[in-house]
Amino acid sequence: MGQSNDPADSKIVAGQDGPETVYHHDEAENLPTHSHHDTETLTEERLKSYWQANIKVLTTLLAAWAFVSFVCGIILGDWLDQFRLGGFPLGFWFTQQGAMLCFVVIIFIYHFWMQRIERAHGVDDDDNSAA
Amino acid sequence: MDTQLLSYIFVGASFALYIGIAIWSRVASTKEFYVAGGGVHPVVNGMATAADWMSAASFLSVAGLLAFAGRDAAVYMIGWTGGYVLLALLLAPYLRKFGRFTVPEFIGDRYYSDIARVVAVICLIFISFTYIAGQMRGVGIVFSRFLEVDISTGVVIGMAIVFFYAVMGGMKGITYTQVAQYCVLIFAFLVPAVFLSIMWTDNPIPQLGFGDRLNDGSGLTVLEKLDQVTVELGFGAYTAATRSKIDSLAIVAALMVGTAGLPHVIVRFFTVPKVSDARKSAGYALAFICVMYTTIPAVAAFSRLNLSESVNETPYAEAPAWFSKWENTGLIAWRDKNDDGVIQYRAGAALDPVKPQFTETRGKHGERTLSNQPTDNANEIYVDRDIMVMANPEIAQLPNWVVALIAAGAVAAALSTAAGLLLVISASISHDLMKRTLLPSITDKQELLFARLAAIAAIIIAGWFGINPPAFVAQTVAFAFGMAAASLFPAIMLGIFSKRVNRQGAIAGMLVGLAATVSYIVYFNFVAPELNSAKHWIFGISPTGFGTVGALLNIAVTLGVSRMTAPPPAEIQDLVDDIRIPAGAGVAHHH
Numbered sequence: 001m002g003q004s005n006d007p008a009d010s011k012i013v014a015g016q017d018g019p020e021t022v023y024h025h026d027e028a029e030n031l032p033t034h035s036h037h038d039t040e041t042l043t044e045e046r047l048k049s050y051w052q053a054n055i056k057v058l059t060t061l062l063a064a065w066a067f068v069s070f071v072c073g074i075i076l077g078d079w080l081d082q083f084r085l086g087g088f089p090l091g092f093w094f095t096q097q098g099a100m101l102c103f104v105v106i107i108f109i110y111h112f113w114m115q116r117i118e119r120a121h122g123v124d125d126d127d128n129s130a131a
Numbered sequence: 132m133d134t135q136l137l138s139y140i141f142v143g144a145s146f147a148l149y150i151g152i153a154i155w156s157r158v159a160s161t162k163e164f165y166v167a168g169g170g171v172h173p174v175v176n177g178m179a180t181a182a183d184w185m186s187a188a189s190f191l192s193v194a195g196l197l198a199f200a201g202r203d204a205a206v207y208m209i210g211w212t213g214g215y216v217l218l219a220l221l222l223a224p225y226l227r228k229f230g231r232f233t234v235p236e237f238i239g240d241r242y243y244s245d246i247a248r249v250v251a252v253i254c255l256i257f258i259s260f261t262y263i264a265g266q267m268r269g270v271g272i273v274f275s276r277f278l279e280v281d282i283s284t285g286v287v288i289g290m291a292i293v294f295f296y297a298v299m300g301g302m303k304g305i306t307y308t309q310v311a312q313y314c315v316l317i318f319a320f321l322v323p324a325v326f327l328s329i330m331w332t333d334n335p336i337p338q339l340g341f342g343d344r345l346n347d348g349s350g351l352t353v354l355e356k357l358d359q360v361t362v363e364l365g366f367g368a369y370t371a372a373t374r375s376k377i378d379s380l381a382i383v384a385a386l387m388v389g390t391a392g393l394p395h396v397i398v399r400f401f402t403v404p405k406v407s408d409a410r411k412s413a414g415y416a417l418a419f420i421c422v423m424y425t426t427i428p429a430v431a432a433f434s435r436l437n438l439s440e441s442v443n444e445t446p447y448a449e450a451p452a453w454f455s456k457w458e459n460t461g462l463i464a465w466r467d468k469n470d471d472g473v474i475q476y477r478a479g480a481a482l483d484p485v486k487p488q489f490t491e492t493r494g495k496h497g498e499r500t501l502s503n504q505p506t507d508n509a510n511e512i513y514v515d516r517d518i519m520v521m522a523n524p525e526i527a528q529l530p531n532w533v534v535a536l537i538a539a540g541a542v543a544a545a546l547s548t549a550a551g552l553l554l555v556i557s558a559s560i561s562h563d564l565m566k567r568t569l570l571p572s573i574t575d576k577q578e579l580l581f582a583r584l585a586a587i588a589a590i591i592i593a594g595w596f597g598i599n600p601p602a603f604v605a606q607t608v609a610f611a612f613g614m615a616a617a618s619l620f621p622a623i624m625l626g627i628f629s630k631r632v633n634r635q636g637a638i639a640g641m642l643v644g645l646a647a648t649v650s651y652i653v654y655f656n657f658v659a660p661e662l663n664s665a666k667h668w669i670f671g672i673s674p675t676g677f678g679t680v681g682a683l684l685n686i687a688v689t690l691g692v693s694r695m696t697a698p699p700p701a702e703i704q705d706l707v708d709d710i711r712i713p714a715g716a717g718v719a720h721h722h
Contacts (some may be wrong), residue, residue: 051711058220065216069209069387074379077372087342087352092370095205096428097338100212100421107219107414114224115407118713125405125713 050121057113061106068094068102137535138277145315145539146292149308149546153296156304161579164301165232165558171306171402177415179306180399182313184390184416185423186262187269187545190316195516197431198438201361201369203379205428210383212417212424214390217620219413222391223400225627227409228710232401233555234394234619235563241626242637243703245568250641252559254618255394259552260593261611262395266549267597270542276460276521277538286597289546290590297550297557298586302402305550312543317423319540322533323523324426327433330527341429353432360439365478365509369435375665381676388682389612392620395551398558406713434519437526442512443476447496450474453525458499461489462515465498468505472496479508487513549593557586610652613674617644617681625689630707636693644685651677 072080072094080091088096118124158164171179197204229237235255239248267286274285296304321337328340331353344352351359358368367373374382390396399416400409441451447465454474457463464487465474482503490500520541524533561582566573573581618641625632625640652674655663665671672680698704 047712054711061220062216065213065220069213069383070380073205073209074372074376074383081370085342086339087344087354089354089370092202092354093342095202095209095372096341097425099209100417100424103212103216104414104418104421106216107410107417110220111407111410111414114410118407123712123714125407 046121047123050117050123053117053121054114057110057117061110061113065103065106069099073099134531134534135277135279137532138538141532141535141539142278142542145311145543148311149292149296152307152311153300153304156296156300156307158299158301158303159579161232161562161575161582163303164579164582165554165562166398166401167301167303167306169230169402170404173403173408173412174415175306175310176399176403176408176412178313178419179309180396180412180416181419181423182309182316182543182547183305183399183551184393184396184548185316185420185544186548187266187273187541189423189427190320190541190544191269191273191517191520194427194430194434195519197428198435198519199516201367202372203374206374206379206382207386208424208428210386211390212420213383213387214393215413215417215420217387217391218396218400219410219417221624221627222397222620223409223413224406224713225710226397226623227400227403228406228713229706230401232398232562233558234397234623235559236567237626238619238622238637239563239567241703241706242622242634243700244634244638247622247634247638247641248563248568250638251619251622252563254614254641254645255559256556258393258611258614258619259395259556260589260596263549263552263556263589263593264596264600266545266552267593268600269545270549271597273538273541273545276462277534277541283598286594289542289549289597290594293546293550293553294587294590297553297590298583301582302398302554305554306402308550309547312547313419315543316540316547317419319536319543320423320430320520321426322536323520323527323529324430324433326527326529327437327523328429331433331436337429337433338425341432353436357432357436360436364439364443364476369432375671377671378665378668378673378676381670381672381679383676385616385676385678385682386612388620389614389616389678392615392618392623393611394555394559394615394619395548397623398555399551430523431519434523434526438514438519439476441526442474444473446473447498448472451526453522455497456525457515457518457522461487462518462521464489464501464513466501466503466505466511467494467496467498468509468511475509475511477508477510479510480506481508481510481513482506485513553586553589553593556589557582560585560589610649613648613652613678613681614645616678617641617648617685621682621685621689625686627707627710629690629693630704631698632689632693633696633699635696636689636691639692640685640687640689643688644681647684648678648681651680 072091077091077095080094081089083090085093115124119126162168193207196207226237231237231240235248235251238251239245267289268282270289271282271285274280274288275282278285296308300308324337325335328337329335331345332340332343333346334340334343341353344350345356349356354370358370361367361369372379400412403409403412442454447467454463458465464482466481468481469475482501483506484503488502490502492500494500521537524531524537561578565581566578621644622637622641626637651669655668655674663674665673669680
């Protein structure tokens with residue numbers, strides 16, 4: 001199955017790239033040439049809100065990522081050292097272990113959060129619905 | 132049984148395992164060769180990615196780097212691991228949906244341009260060879276230290292093993308071998324760490340023992356003791372940061388973006404069945420990496436403590452056995468500057484030049500004599516940073532099979548990374564250069580043949596670099612991350628998140644980002660190394676951190692040029708729409 005040849009997917013979200021997108025291509029070009037059981041049920045609105053939800057997830061999680069690494073690890077590192085986590089000064093702990101552990105958690109939160117959003121929008125790749 | 136015989140048995144057994152896997156996973160199609168058929172379970176891929184990415188340097192050198200540089204070296208830890216967040220959130224799921232074989236292929240197709248593809252191929256080859264030379268050298272060094280063969284023989288043995296499973300099994304062989312290699316290397320790294328932790332704190336978990344109280348009844352924590360000892364000896368406190376904040380931020384960002392742009396790591400996410408698997412797999416990969424990477428700072432702290440406590444102010448004649456053993460291999464040197472027969476460990480380099488140059492004679496205490504000039508500080512010892520991992524089993528007084536285990540682990544770490552790199556080099560040549568650019572009419576069988584030939588050629592070149600390492604190997608690591616950060620990462624990321632960026636923008640962006648980063652690194656490392664200090668750096672950013680500036684330049688130029696030129700054609704915008712939706716990824720395929 002050639003997904004990138006399948007115009008049905010693309011038609012639905014074309015032009016939904018925010019202010020970046022100045023290009024509006026011909027709608028007719030994008031009409032499905034054949035019926036596709038996944039995308040028949042998708043609506044333009046749903047895919048638009050899917051992508052917006054995705055961007056929101058990314059912004060939130062990347063903020064958390066920057067906070068634990070750049071802020072806790074470096075910018076506020078010395079200040080955080082006045083607090084202790086067991087035998088560790090807190091800022092030092094972030095540089096040696098804390099940031100890394102938060103990264104793992106961030107990726108798994110991303111995975112489960114996206115899975116929920118995708119199921120809600122009907123764009124998931126679960127085995128029962130994927131082509 | 133003696134250590135050397137055990138080392139032969141352990142390393143030999145691990146090689147037999149790798150070859151067994153190679154025979155079991157022979158491949159017959161390019162899809163299997165490039166992406167293991169696209170059916171790798173996300174946990175398996177996570178483990179393979181961890182081994183792929185953790186190199187000989189991770190295994191042998193990073194603990195030493197941390198032990199000697201203390202908190203300042205933590206920027207490397209945060210940078211390398213933080214890159215996986217970028218990879219998981221911004222690249223992996225979309226590239227998996229794109230569903231092809233290589234990184235240059237995405238860049239070439241998204242920017243509908245053979246020039247973009249070829250620029251990406253060149254970056255990829257440069258990044259990968261920079262990396263692989265170090266791995267081959269690493270194999271050679273491990274062989275020479277543990278098995279007492281010379282480095283060149285070690286490199287050749289390593290080449291032969293990699294040749295076997297990478298050429299026969301392609302990505303499929305590499306994937307399953309990397310899983311085995313992960314198990315070997317993580318076990319080898321954890322065993323001595325656990326015993327070191329018990330030795331100092333009675334706590335069997337090194338990650339916790341590192342923050343625990345010492346078991347000597349002093350009531351001090353490991354870190355308090357370490358700060359006390361390092362300050363006493365004239366070093367800065369172990370837990371204090373001395374690097375400027377701006378440079379720390381730049382280095383962390385450059386390593387993060389660089390890690391996310393490493394082609395041999397990215398392609399691992401082409402091998403899983405689904406888009407959601409790519410995300411999950413990145414999480415597993417980082418979790419597997421963190422098993423080792425959270426242990427490294429503990430090992431660093433314990434070994435630094437050990438070096439200070441068991442060696443400093445100890446008469447040479449009573450020094451622990453590992454001291455003279457590693458002195459014999461040239462990784463430790465002692466020059467009795469004040470002629471008291473006692474080893475003094477203090478801040479500063481003991482010798483000039485820094486690396487010891489041994490003469491054939493022995494001094495009056497039995498130490499190896501040196502032709503280096505003594506420096507005028509009080510420090511009397513040179514300690515290679517790799518010691519911090521290699522001497523651990525002896526320091527913790529573990530049985531000699533643990534030493535053998537370290538040898539097998541270090542070889543596993545080096546081979547797994549080397550194989551992953553060889554694969555992306557061969558795929559970029561056979562697929563991107565041959566099939567997609569120069570000879571589009573070749574059949575799948577012919578392409579597979581080209582892939583194997585390219586892998587063979589790459590092994591030979593990598594081996595040559597391993598035997599004749601260029602003098603600048605250490606600095607070139609900054610190159611690899613800087614180039615990946617300044618060229619590949621922005622091109623891929625923008626290609627996914629903006630439909631407006633076009634061919635002209637991407638090519639101009641990659642070239643400007645690369646030119647800026649490469650010339651900055653070359654200038655400060657080779658043209659004017661004497662100026663390589665904070666007051667000459669632009670914005671106080673070191674060459675290692677300059678990839679961040681390169682990446683920002685790349686993004687700015689790409690967006691600017693794209694805005695001034697025509698938008699990409701409709702089918703490219705459709706392609707972008709398509710890769711943003713997880714449904715229907717199928718397996719990697721030709722169109």
